[in-house]
Amino acid sequence: MSVKFQPYYVPDQSPWPLVGALGLFLLAGGAGLWIAELGGIAGPVVFAAGTLVMTVMLFGWFSNVIEESGAGLYSKQLDRSFRLGMSWFIFSEVMFFGAFFGALFYARMLSVPWLGGAGNNAMTNAVLWPDFSASWPLLSTPGGIETTAMGWFGLPLINTLILLTSSVTAHLAHLALLDNKRSRLSQWLGLTVLLGMVFLTLQVWEYVHAYQELGLRLDSGIYGNTFFLLTGFHGAHVTLGTLMLGIMWLRVRKGHFTPAQHFGFQASSWYWHFVDVVWLCLFIFVYIL
Template identity: 55%
Template sequence: MSEVKADQYFVPHKAKWPIVGSVGLTTTVVGAAHLLNSETAMTPWLMYAGLLIMIVMMFGWFGEVIKESEAGLYNTDVDTSFRMGMIWFIFSEIMFFACFFGALFYARSLSVPWLGGEGTGLSTNNELWNGYEGVWPTNGPADLGGKFEILDPFHLPLINTMLLLTSSITVTIAHHAIRINNRTQTVIWLAATVLLGAIFMYFQIAEYIEAYHLNLTLESGIYGSTFFLLTGFHGMHVTLGAIMLAIITVRVAKGHFKPENHFGFEAVAWYWHFVDVVWLGLFIFVYIL
């Protein structure tokens, strides 16, 4: 395939992957909904089938994009489109986590104090939960899940914070290395970033085990719900980011990307920095405050 001219915009034809992705996503969601609301033996397999379709779609679609990029079919206009798409994607992820941080703020700063009797003219404490003290952390007025202990923020959470901050440095060094066309250094520092992400996930699993030993579970009222919701989704993003970084590492080792043209690398680096910033918010507002 010949390279696209500067005034041409490459448009793929007969792309099958969007409809494959739609089928996979629909199957996954329907399967997950049935899994939560029924006991049929087929339910989990429907969700697994949807996830398998999604994995096949991602390998196929991303593989085609890589082939098109390496064939020189993308010009600066296409590159701009990719950048705008990634910016909007990260913005949507910011809004995604903003909703959960908003739920944490509402529960901690408004709902719990109101139920504890704060606020002029409010009688929620007397009418609903007389005697309830609106202190944080709490499992709620009904004492859902029983008493629990909170995690020490300066143990595993602090270690994970240092790991992610260090990973931001390593991925930045890798970015600098690819810009000066030093592939060996790029691979080394990318691999270090992937390793740090994997260690982070190991410690988060260890942290969850410790939390359950302290009786802090998803059933521990509002604190348990917000804790596992925020940290769980963040952990999922770290896992996805580490997988993407591993793929980029393999691509760099195979000779992909140029010092002046490596947006695939940059996009993943942007995503990783976003994940790191979200964790700093989690460390401050979930663990410390």
């Protein structure tokens, strides 16, 4: 009995992984210099260079994949590899945010009570911080920095509703694609991209409000650290997701995707739903509780 093997396309050597690694290095280095206020304008410049390199990498790599797919080089077996790859990528992102949520829970459930003298740690409280009050969020630091907590009502609640709505519109776009309703697909997907941009705009507004009016900064103790790390990294993921969906919208306008072959769109939709779920967790554990 003969076995029929499917062809498995192996691309030529690509520069894009190396370009992406360089872009991530510049982003991380620039962010570190910027936050530490080292080198004057070097931090923002390096960060901007990293953003540019990552943008070029994404457009270039996406273009290669689109050309290969359009040339019919991908088989069902390779499509399964793409799905597994995207699934593992999202799992790695779950672990990424899990580490930051873990830091938040450790600070709230263990460190803060210990500093307050819980669990036979009365000496810890008396020696390190006698005037400490074990409550969350911590609105003062041993160095005397005072801040104000960010409430859940207002911009955070509006942004939550926006992201929930964007998940619905992304799903409606997928249903339109499955029904081969191209006009409806373009409208729902375009609306999803627009909602992502509105979310990011409101988050910038929230950060300005936090810094200028609440005194809530990255150096405002453990509360400011966890707040900006969690919401900031989530904002970076929303930026990437909006860019991905924007590229999918341009592809839809060019007539790409069919009801039977549209994994590029589906992968971007998976990522977007993941980002929305992370925000719901953020809204509950960072803003409300």
